[in-house]
Amino acid sequence: MTGRRGDPGLLDRMVGDSLGWLSGARDRFRLPANVTTDADPNLTLKPLGELAELTRLIGTSHPLTGIRDTADGLFDFAWRETREGELFAELIRREPHATYPVELYGVFAQAGLRHPDVDALVAATTGLRSWRVAREDHTRTLGVLNAERRIGLTRHADFDAVLAQTGLGRMPEPWALDRRSAYGITHDVFHLTDWGRARRQLPAELAAYLRLWLPSWLDTWLEEELWDLVGELLAVTACLPRAPYDPVVWQRLAGAQAADGSVPETGVAPGPEDPDAAFTACYHSTLVTAFAGTLARTAMEGADRAPEGAVAVAGRTP
Numbered sequence: 001m002t003g004r005r006g007d008p009g010l011l012d013r014m015v016g017d018s019l020g021w022l023s024g025a026r027d028r029f030r031l032p033a034n035v036t037t038d039a040d041p042n043l044t045l046k047p048l049g050e051l052a053e054l055t056r057l058i059g060t061s062h063p064l065t066g067i068r069d070t071a072d073g074l075f076d077f078a079w080r081e082t083r084e085g086e087l088f089a090e091l092i093r094r095e096p097h098a099t100y101p102v103e104l105y106g107v108f109a110q111a112g113l114r115h116p117d118v119d120a121l122v123a124a125t126t127g128l129r130s131w132r133v134a135r136e137d138h139t140r141t142l143g144v145l146n147a148e149r150r151i152g153l154t155r156h157a158d159f160d161a162v163l164a165q166t167g168l169g170r171m172p173e174p175w176a177l178d179r180r181s182a183y184g185i186t187h188d189v190f191h192l193t194d195w196g197r198a199r200r201q202l203p204a205e206l207a208a209y210l211r212l213w214l215p216s217w218l219d220t221w222l223e224e225e226l227w228d229l230v231g232e233l234l235a236v237t238a239c240l241p242r243a244p245y246d247p248v249v250w251q252r253l254a255g256a257q258a259a260d261g262s263v264p265e266t267g268v269a270p271g272p273e274d275p276d277a278a279f280t281a282c283y284h285s286t287l288v289t290a291f292a293g294t295l296a297r298t299a300m301e302g303a304d305r306a307p308e309g310a311v312a313v314a315g316r317t318p
Contacts, residue, residue, distance in 0.1 A: 006245035006300045011293045012064060014254055018290035019058070019070045021261030021282075022051070026074065028279045031081050036090045041100065047283055049104040052078035054291040056107050057195050062294045063301065071290075079108055085115025092121045097130055099144045106147030122151060132156045138165040139184045142191035163192060168206060174213040179229065182217060186232040189239055196295045199239045207240050214240075218249050227256045228265040231288035238295035245296060253289065263289045 029051055035044050052075055059071035082088060085108065091101040102122050108114075125131060126148060134157075135141045141162050148155045163169045167181050168188035177185070189210070193199050202210075214237055221229045230253055237243060257263045262282040270277040 006296060007247060007250065008297060008300060010250060010254060011297045011300075012067070014250075014257060015058070015062065015290045015293040015297070016064075016067055016070075017257060017261035018263065018286045018293070019055075019067060019074070019261075021286055022055075022074060022290070023070060024260075025279055025283065026077060028276075028283070029078070029081070031087070036087070036094060045100065045104060048078055048081055049100075049107075050284060050287055051075075052104070053107050053195065054287045056111055057197070058290055058294045061196075061298050063297060067294075075111070079113050082108070085113065085118050089115060089117040089121060092118065092125060096121075096125045097128070099140070099147075102126065102151070103143055103147045106150035109152070110150040119151070122153065126153055126156060138162050138169075139167065139187050139191070142166065142188060146191045146194060163188065168192075168210075171206070171209050174216060177217060179221075179226070182221070182229060183232065186229075186236050189236045193239050195291075196235065196239050196298075199241070199243075199299075202239060202241070204241075210236060211240055211244070215246070218246070222249065222252055224266070225256070226266050227253060227263050228285035228288055231263070231285060231292045235288065235292035235295050238292065238299045243296070243299035245300065250296075257289065262286050 029048050031044055031048060032039050035041075055071040055074040055078070059068050059075055062068050062071065079085075082104075085105070088101045088105045091098070095101070101118075102125075105115075105118055105122065109119075135144075141157065142159065145155045145157060145159050145162065166188045167184040172181065189202065190196070193201050214233060218230060218233050218237075221233070230249070234249065234253065237246075253263070258269060262269055262278070263285040264282050265285045269281050272278065
């Protein structure tokens with residue numbers, strides 16, 4: 001991998017342009033009236049939760065005030081869409097065993113945005129025996145454990161034991177990594193490091209494995225023009241100790257970014273004549289580009305920031 005020297009101007013432009021497009025698309029993140037009944041959470045709650053997760057990180061980490069302000073505005077918008085937390089109380093009452101309301105609430109709770117009914121409900125539901133059953137998706141379980149920590153709950157399982165069962169923890173043969181497994185590994189890193197806030201939590205053995213194989217994986221998905229996964233792998237790269245910076249990969253991702261700031265998930269985005277399809281095709285990869293650019297920018301400055309305070313993500317001391 002290339003060394004740490006990078007192009008802060010390129011990164012700042014990419015982050016700023018991405019946030020500009022996301023701000024313009026804000027209304028498409030609004031939750032429908034039936035969000036707690038028959039709406040598809042993958043098309044409603046998931047996008048809003050991703051907006052909140054990543055803009056919170058950007059708003060507390062990026063060195064430029066203007067970028068932080070824009071990200072903060074989007075995060076505040078996401079909180080208002082939850083009716084300042086009341087939405088989570090409704091979701092938990094309807095599905096007391098569901099993990100996604102707890103996962104979504106975690107980033108707001110970490111930011112100091114709390115709702116008393118939600119706090120009482122999650123304290124009760126996460127203490128149930130049915131909550132503590134083993135889940136097959138170990139990566140998802142890491143996310144739940146991280147959310148419990150953010151909220152201030154006792155985690156229902158041992159983080160390190162679950163990590164050992166994930167794709168990252170098992171360190172699979174790199175040549176056998178498919179697209180789904182690659183996404184799993186990126187999220188293992190994000191949950192382990194609290195989305196880049198606690199990069200020192202990444203164990204040396206896992207960091208060495210990633211440092212060795214990330215260039216090959218990036219080459220693979222650059223060839224496929226899967227920009228969304230390229231962005232996530234760049235975010236993982238920025239979480240490594242002495243994070244390397246590959247100008248060729250960043251230039252390729254910058255070349256995929258449209259003039260309006262959007263980044264397609266893969267290939268080229270749909271045209272403006274179909275705004276719904278364009279939003280679906282671009283919102284996540286555009287968020288990921290802003291997120292990865294922010295982590296790379298702070299890593300470039302040697303900043304291992306923990307904006308919400310130094311916390312033990314995996315039972316270790318940061």
